[in-house]
Amino acid sequence: xxxxxxxxxxxxxxxxxxxxxxxxxxHLEHCARCRREREQxxxxxxSFNTHDNLAPHPSYFAxxxxxxxxxxxxxxxxxxxxxxxxxxxxxxxxxxxxxxFIILSVPTERMNxxxxxxxxKPIVQECxxxxxxxxxxxxxxxxxxxHSVQETILEDRLSxxxxxxxxxxxxxxxxxxxxxxxxxxxxxxxDEELEVVVQQLTERTVVRL
Amino acid sequence: MSPRTDxxxxxxxxxxxEGAFNELVLRHQEKLxxxxxxxxxxxxxxxxVLQDALVKAYQGLKTFRGESNVFTWFYRITVNTSINSLRRxxxxxxxRLDDVLIESAGDDLQPDEVLEQDEHRRLLDEAIQQLPExxxxxxxxxxxxxxxxxxxxxxxxxxxxxxKANYFHAVKKVTESIRRAHxxx
Numbered sequence: 001x002x003x004x005x006x007x008x009x010x011x012x013x014x015x016x017x018x019x020x021x022x023x024x025x026x027h028l029e030h031c032a033r034c035r036r037e038r039e040q041x042x043x044x045x046x047s048f049n050t051h052d053n054l055a056p057h058p059s060y061f062a063x064x065x066x067x068x069x070x071x072x073x074x075x076x077x078x079x080x081x082x083x084x085x086x087x088x089x090x091x092x093x094x095x096x097x098x099x100x101f102i103i104l105s106v107p108t109e110r111m112n113x114x115x116x117x118x119x120x121k122p123i124v125q126e127c128x129x130x131x132x133x134x135x136x137x138x139x140x141x142x143x144x145x146x147h148s149v150q151e152t153i154l155e156d157r158l159s160x161x162x163x164x165x166x167x168x169x170x171x172x173x174x175x176x177x178x179x180x181x182x183x184x185x186x187x188x189x190x191d192e193e194l195e196v197v198v199q200q201l202t203e204r205t206v207v208r209l
Numbered sequence: 210m211s212p213r214t215d216x217x218x219x220x221x222x223x224x225x226x227e228g229a230f231n232e233l234v235l236r237h238q239e240k241l242x243x244x245x246x247x248x249x250x251x252x253x254x255x256x257x258v259l260q261d262a263l264v265k266a267y268q269g270l271k272t273f274r275g276e277s278n279v280f281t282w283f284y285r286i287t288v289n290t291s292i293n294s295l296r297r298x299x300x301x302x303x304x305r306l307d308d309v310l311i312e313s314a315g316d317d318l319q320p321d322e323v324l325e326q327d328e329h330r331r332l333l334d335e336a337i338q339q340l341p342e343x344x345x346x347x348x349x350x351x352x353x354x355x356x357x358x359x360x361x362x363x364x365x366x367x368x369x370x371x372x373k374a375n376y377f378h379a380v381k382k383v384t385e386s387i388r389r390a391h392x393x394x
Contacts, residue, residue, distance in 0.1 A: 006373040009380040015355065044384035048333060048352060056242075056252055064238050064256075065231055068263045191293050198296045 003027070003034050012038070012045050096193045103197065215279035222270055230267055237280060238263075240354070241287045247349045248291035250334045254298075262290040277363050284350070285364045292342050329387075336386035343367070344379035351376050 004027045010016045011024045028035050213221070213232070221229035241262065246255035266286050273282065337345060343365065350361045351372075358369045365372070 006377045009352070009376055010373075013352070013355075015351075040388075041380060041384055044387055045352075045380060047329065047387075048383070054252075054330075060256075061239055061242070064242075064259065064263070065234050068234060068260055068267070069231070071260060071264050072267050191289075194293060194296050194300070197300055 003031065005034065005037055008034070008038055008041055009045065012042055092190060092193075096190075096197075099197065216275060219270060219273055219275065219279055223273075230270065233266075233270075233279070233283075234263055237283050241283060244284065244287050244349065244354060245291050247337075247353050248288070248345070249294055249298075250338070254294060258287065258290050258294045261294075262287040265290065278360070281360055281363045284356075284360075288346050288350075288364060292346070295338075295342075332387050332390045333383070336383040336390075339386060340379050340382060344375045344382070347372050347375040348379040348383070352380075 004011070004024045007016060007020060007024050011021065014021075016024065028038060213229075215233065215236070218229040218233050222233075238259070242255060242259050245258040245262070246252065249255050249258055262283075266283055269282075269286070273279070277285075337348065340348060346365055347361060350356045350364065351358070356364075358372050361367075361372055362369050367375070
């Protein structure tokens, strides 16, 4: 029996053809699983459309074309006559390189346990009660060891971490390790480079402890 | 005289009639605005996206070969521009916390019903924003714009079967997300 999950959203909004609607109805009569699915989706789907009462002022639409024309005419003349090579080519490259460098360097620094005590705090907060109890007893009785239980646990967690939590990176930012002005440079990144940066951020902010 | 079709306007534009582009903008701007608005949720950002998209459309229209419907082509540009705008926002938010706006409920007291509606809209916006890019695009184009899958397929360059699956998963995630917010148990 082929379930009709993928047709349910369109069924609920009345967007299916007559034949498809009949097929879904027939299936729902004898399939409890798909009926449950419909019961969950139905009330929520009816409430999705909430933006229409937030329409901009009617005069807004009259302002779009003049502004777009203004930009087109401005861009045309600027591109043709006023933008020097350094602004068009070198500046975006430099900005992208700087941004990538900063993004790549922050997590690396933070992942080194010796580089900052602040790094350990959120990781300690992730410890289970048993681990904390073990830490406490280790601190009291085995502190002289070169490789205490505390360090082992923390190092294990650091080495198994695939990336640095967003919260740590945000701490780094509030500590002043990143110049706020850099964020303005994001605007100048070409779309392709932006995709690379987003990819990097995604990879580095997924934490698997 | 009947109004010129989109393709006739494109052809006129390519022959040097700048006014044809204006006509295309006036014809489609409202739908494109709502498309952008549903992606980025904020009016000011949607306005930026729309302007960027229309400027890109102007530049691309000179070499548009009519391989797809003009409206579909405008939609594709707006979807891509919206996605890039969201990506920029993610990077900006990541790098600059002091500018992250926290929306307040507003100074004016409002009737409970309005507050409830605002809260529901906020939850819905949050849920949609959490969706992966492709699912978000399908959700907006299918649920809000009610475009046929064939057209969405051209806009997003994805198979119709894949779109149906994406739409179902998007609806399910949004539903689940709202349910959790209302009943966190």
